[in-house]
Amino acid sequence: MIIGVNSFAQTTKKRPDNASSFRISNLNITTNNAGVDDVGNAKDNSESTLARVNSYAGLALIGGYRSTLRLEYSNIIEYVPANSKFYLKVNSNESGLLNGLLGGSVGNLLNGVLGIVIGGEHVTDFTLKNASGTNVIAVNTNNAPVNQDKVNFAVDKTGTNFYGIFYPTQAIKTIDIQDRTTFSVLGTTNYFDIYDAFYYNNVSRCDVPLLTSYTINSEQILSALSSVPVVDAYRAIDDDLNSYSAIGISSLLALGAGNEIEQFVHLPNAINNKVTRFVVQLPSGLLSVPVGQESSIVFYKDNVQVGTVKLDNNLIGLDLLGLVNQNDKKVSFTAVPRDISGNIIPFDKVGIR
Secondary structure (H helix, E strand, C coil): EECCCCCCCCEEECCEEEEEEEEECCCEEEEEEEEEEEEHHCCCCCCCCCCEEEECCCCCEEEEEEEEEEECCCHHHHHHHCCCEEEEEEEECCCCCHHHHHCCCHHHHHHHHHHCCCCEEEEEEEEECCCCCCEEEEEECCCCCHCCCCCEEEEECCCCCCCEEEEECCCCCCCEEEEEECCEECCEEEEEEEEEEEEEEECCCCCCCCCCEEECCCCCCCCCCCCEEHHHHHHCCCCCCCCCCCECHHCCCCCHHCCCEEEEEEEEEECCCCCCEEECCCCCCCCCCHHHHHHEEEECCEEEEEEEEEECCHHHCCHHHHHCCCCCCCEEEEEEEEEECCCCCEEEEEHHH
8 A cells, every 4th residue: 555645754753751660479579670671672762672571470379470561751741642542562472472463353363373372371461541540541462352442453564563553542651561471380481572662743744654454353254264364464565566465365255245354554643635545456266246346445533434435446447347357457546535525534544345
């Protein structure tokens, strides 16, 4: 996906001022300045350094602990603004966890396709608090997929850098990241890495940082899956115009209407003066005309749908049947949500459904 841009301002981030840590043992003994390696790396200006939040299940309740990284904005005028987006660049020692969260679903999708289970012994908690210490967002790696109005996990154009995108409805002063591992007979050590923490206080129109994720909407799709429903999702936003993500699998054709896979492109803020351009191809081995006619470009603001543009003859300017029969033919088109007066409706997320 390409967004037309015209500006020379620099994209800048506002990071927390303070970082601290504490560790709580299985016996509920708290130790300050412990449990997190290289605390300051979570708020420095480098996206390649990291703070590691550790946890240990313990062996027969001996030596176990959970740890918390606490990030704070000290100046009230620099708190994370209400109704904005707050980002954490993250990683985990659990292979496949973030790829699973990227899909925004649980159950057979993760267990059967990726070979992991969300809801196991290792859990990372994310708590965003206002100035009075009240929780505004409290989610974790177990329940994030069912709290997508509060958090999305997404990946950048490299396919290797993962981010949590949080949507606070109040100004945020404090962010806690806690890693915990429940008791096991053998004892298990885990960790969660924080590379960066920030919100955008200025976004250049010539350097719009895009992220992508996807979701599915039914248990029927979960049960039909034998492969990841969106392959190479990051390639939809990378710098190579010849690369692509592949949305959908042939086994979905028998499920009928109403079963949907949607890939999202996340923008850092809402725009109302640019259009989006897509380059797509409709392989005949995957899509039929009815499936193509049900496909659409969906626009959102603050996670609320604000517009839909059908992938039909009016949009692509070609006969859809002819396009499907010309396997792998690429088509380029623009799409944007408009009101009844023809004005662009502000949007900050785009879905390809």
